[in-house]
Amino acid sequence: MDVATIFAGVVLLLAIALLFSVIKIVPQGREFTVERFGKYTKTLSPGIGFLTPxxxxxxxxxxxxxxxxxxxxxxxxxxxxxxxxLDGIVFIQVMDSAR
Structure with a gap:
């Protein structure tokens, strides 16, 4: 095997891993909060979202x-x-995921 072929394979695997870490798919009925260096920045609503690697x-x-x-x-x-x-039922729903 050639060193260039091995290097190209490693670069390809790293590029695919980077792509999967940047693209986030949020399912319906959920929201994801995004943190930049540990601090809240935005909320991803259902659908596809992109993050800074x-x-x-x-x-x-x-x-x-x-x-x-x-x-x-x-x-x-x-x-x-x-x-x-007495018997009861409690309904709970999150209204604002940023809080």
């Missing part, structure tokens, strides 16, 4: 869809000594 990284991958939390049932005694069983 070696400078910008994806900070957090936020789920923007509505989530359901089940509250366990609880027994409560009211003022008039009636025993009531």
């Amino acid at each position: 070696f400078v910008e990284l994806v900070g957090r991958r936020m789920n923007m869809m509505e989530q359901v939390l089940d509250v366990p049932p609880q027994d409560v005694i009211t003022k008039d000594n009636a025993k009531v069983k």
